[in-house]
Amino acid sequence: MEIMNKKIVALVAAFGLASCGSARAAWPDDKPIEVVVGFAPGGGTDVMARKLLPFVERALGGKAKFVVLNKPGAGGEIAFAAIARAAPDAYSIGVVNVPGYNFLPMTRKTQYTTDDIRLVARVVEDPNVVVVPADSRFSNLPDVIAALRSKPGSVTFGHNGAGTNGHLAIRMLAAAAKVEPNEISYRGTAAQRTDLLGGHLDIGMVTLSEIPELHGTNKGPLRVIAILSKKRFPSLPDVPTAEEAGFPVMTTAERGFAVPKSVPDDIVRKLEAGIAEGLRNPEFVTSSPGDEPVIAFLPGAEWQKRLDDMSEALRPYAEDMRANEQK
Template structure:
C-alpha cells in the first residue's frame, strides 16, 4: 500500500499537467468545426439553387470563424429525394437545407413519404415567390385568354412544364384547368432550369414557374414572354405583368423557400443557425444580390414560419380533397 501511495504521488503532477493541457482544447471546441452541407432538392441553375448558393455564403459569414456552407443538389421526385435526405440526416448542425412550399407540404398528402414539415427544425424563411406562366417570345399567345382559348379548342395540345407533381407550378396549372374548363398536358422536370430549357427549346408550350425565376432567365437573354403572375396584386418585381385575377382567374399561388435542419438540433447549435439565417436575411449585401436575380425576399423567423406552414398545409389538404393532383 505504501509503495502504491508513493507511486501515485510521483504520477500526480504528470496527470494534473495532462488534464490542464487537455482542458483548453475542450473549452475552445466550437461549432462549426467542419463544413456544413446545404441540401437543395432541385437541379442546379433553378431559383432555389441560385438562392441557396448565395445564402450559403452569408450564413457562413454570420456563423463566423472559419465556417463554410457547401450546397449539395439532390433533385428528383418533385423535391421528395432532397427533403427525405434532409429529414433523415444526423441532427448535429452539419446538414441543413432548403424546403419549398407547397412541395414539402403536398408530397406527404399525395403518397407515402419519409418526411413531414414537422420533422424539421425550422431556421427561417427567406423568399416568397409568386407563380407565373411564361411562353416563348415566338409564341402566338400574347395573353392568358389567348392561351386558354386555344387550349379549349384543342384539348391536350397545350403542354406545360413544372418542377414536378404536387409543386406550386403543377397545382396552379390544374387550378387554371378547372377554372377555365380546359385540359393541358403536364410535363414534369427536376428543376426550374430544366423547365426553362424545355421552353427555350420549344419542347413545351408553357413554363409554369415562379415570377422571380422567369425574370431572371429573361434578364439572362432568354426570349420569354410572361402571360401572368399568381400574386394578389402586381408585384414590384414585375409591375408590367398582369395577375391571373386581373385576367379573370382567381388563382393565387407562391413558393416559400426557407432553411431547415433535421429535427432535434442541440439548442445552442440551433440558436447559432437561426441567428445566422436572420442576419443573412438582413445583410444589405445579400439583399442586393437577391434583388439582382429577382428573388422576392420575405424573412420569417421560425415561429412565424411554422404558423404559415401549418395554415398552408390545412389549405392544401382541403384542395387535395376537392381536386387530387396526383398523376393518373
C-alpha cells in the same frame, strides 16, 4: 468490482456529455455544413442558396462553411428525406420548398414526414409566373385558356414535379378555368427553360425570382404573360395578375432552411439569426436582384404556423390528386 463498474459507467457518461457539449460549442466551425437542395443546379432554389449562404457564413463568423449538395427528384422528396434522416448535429441541413414540402405527404406515403423536420427560417415568398417563348402564339393568359377550351390538352405546361408549387399552380388554374392542360414534369427550372427556348414546351410555370433577366423589361427570348399574385409586382409592372385576366388564382413558392427535428435549440437559434443577418446584408441584396423583390424572412416557428394553416387549404387538392391516381 460493482463500485469499479459504476465509476467506469460514470466516466463514460461524463465523457460523452463533454464530447457532445464540445461539438455543440464548436458548431459551425469544426467542419463544413452540407446543405441539401432538392432541385438541379441553375433553378431558383439552387441559385438562392448559393448566393445567400456566403453571407450567412459571414454572419456566423469564425470558420463557418456551407457546401451545397443537389439531390433532385420526386418534387423535392429525396432532399426532404435526406434532411429528416440526417444526424441531429446541424452539419447536414437543407432547403425546403413550400408547398411541395407539406403537400406531398398529404397525397401519398413519402420517405419523410414533416414531424421529422424542424423549420429554421423562411427566406423568400416567390409568386408563380406564366412564361412563354418570345415568339409564342400566346400573347396573354386568355389566349392560352381559349386554346385549351377549343382543344383540351393542346397546350403543354411545364412544372418541377408532382406536388411542387408549379404543379399546384397549374392544377389551380385548370380548375378555375375549367380546362385540362398537358402537364410535363421536369427535374428543375433550368430544364423547363431549355425546352421553352428550344420550342419543345409551350408554357413554363416558374417563379418570379427565376427570370431576373426579364425584370423591368420583360424582353428577351422569354416573356411573362401573367403573374399568380394578389397584385402586380414593381419588377414586372406591365404584367397582369391572373385575376385581372379573369382567373382568380394566387400561388407562391416559399423557400427556406430546415434541420432534423432533434437539432438543439441553441444551434437552431444561431442558424436562424445568421440567415436573418445574411438577408439584411446590403451586398446580398445588390448581388441578387432576382431575389430582392421576393425576400420575406420568417422565423421558423412562425413559418411552421403558416404552413399548418396552408395545409388545411390545400387538403381538397390533395384529395383530388389521390382520387385521380386511384382511377
